[in-house]
Amino acid sequence: MGLQLHRYRLHRYLLGGSMAFLVLLVSFPISAEYADVVLNKRSEKEGMRPVIFPHWFHRIRFRCKVCHSELGFKMRAGANDVLMSEIIDGQFCGMCHNGKIAWGPEHCNLCHSGKPGLKSGIHGGDSTQGPGRW
Amino acid sequence: MRNFLIRLPHAHWLLKGLVVALLTVSVAGAAVIVRHWLTLDKDGLHDPTDQEIKLLQNPAEALSKLPPDEVGNQVNWVKALGEGYINPRTNIYPETKIRVLDKDILLRKTGEMPMVLFPHKQHTQWLDCSNCHEWLFKSKTGATKGLNMFAILQGEFCGRCHGAVAFPLTECNRCHSVPRTVSGAPAKAH
Secondary structure, eight states, X not given: OHHHHHHHHHHHHHHHHHHHHHHHHHTSOOSSOXXXXXEOSSTGGGTOOOEEEEXXXXXXXXXXXXXXXXXXXXXXXXXXXXXXXXXXXXXXXXXXXXXXXXXXXXXXXXXXXXXXXXXXXXXXXXSOXXXXXX | OHHHHHHOTTHHHHHHHHHHHHHHHHHHXXXXXXXXXXXXXXXXXXXXXXXXXXXXXXXXXXXTTSOBOSSTTTBOHHHHHHTTSOOOBOOSSTTXXXXXXXXXXXXXXXXXXXXXXXXXXXXXXXXXXXXXXXXXXXXXXXXXXXXXXXXXXXXXXXXXXXXXXXXXTTOHHHHEEEOBOTTSSBSSOO
16 A cells, blocks of 8 residues: 555656656747748748748858858848849849859749748747847 | 565655656756757748758757757857857958957946956957947947947847847846956956
């Protein structure tokens, strides 16, 4: 009898522990990856899906200053009005996405990869959702 | 074994203690070590019906190899760069001058919070001077007006990056890192 009670308590401990563990795992990612940017000012109006720009991927390969100083991207989501014609011309994303450093602009779907209807702005946060102005 | 447990009056406490200790260790370990990234098809942003997203790199593939952090991308980016895990390009144009400044700035007017130590070195390894000066911050110490947490939380000043792409604003003590003594001077020399 006494042992059964112990077992029951042990089960409760284990159950509680594993539930806590699951909650911990699930609570990590909210959605997106921290600092992902959705660009949809023009895309869907022009019949293309929104663009997803992953900061994490790019900062492994380039320091912030390359895009935000040399290429002229302003440090505010939505502040950069970039046209596809400018990219094909070698400006902004087209500085690297030219078939030499990274894939060229003919690979439409690799950048225009977002779900239809997404709002422009910076997404994904493990702690903060980004400042109020975004 | 059963007889042994029944005969020992305090056996259940030993068992309980063991379970609690194991759980504590596993939960504490999980908070530090376990990192989890969503795959692109499940991240809520990418269109999962798109076959071409299989060509894109998933965050876990790259980020799991970098020094851990608990917030943001779950990567300590400063450490990743400083310790050579990554070596991102500094420039595209060959004539671009790479400017790095090793100078700490102590911001003393932080109310009841510890003072803020701003390290130019870690910032200029990523950014160019012109990313912050002279438009967001004046170069002259103390000349920047309106710098406070309300503005930062609204995405101004430090909040341009912190809370969006650099470590989030929940990490108070990483910036507010210099305790104040009774006399108001820094507790340790800088």
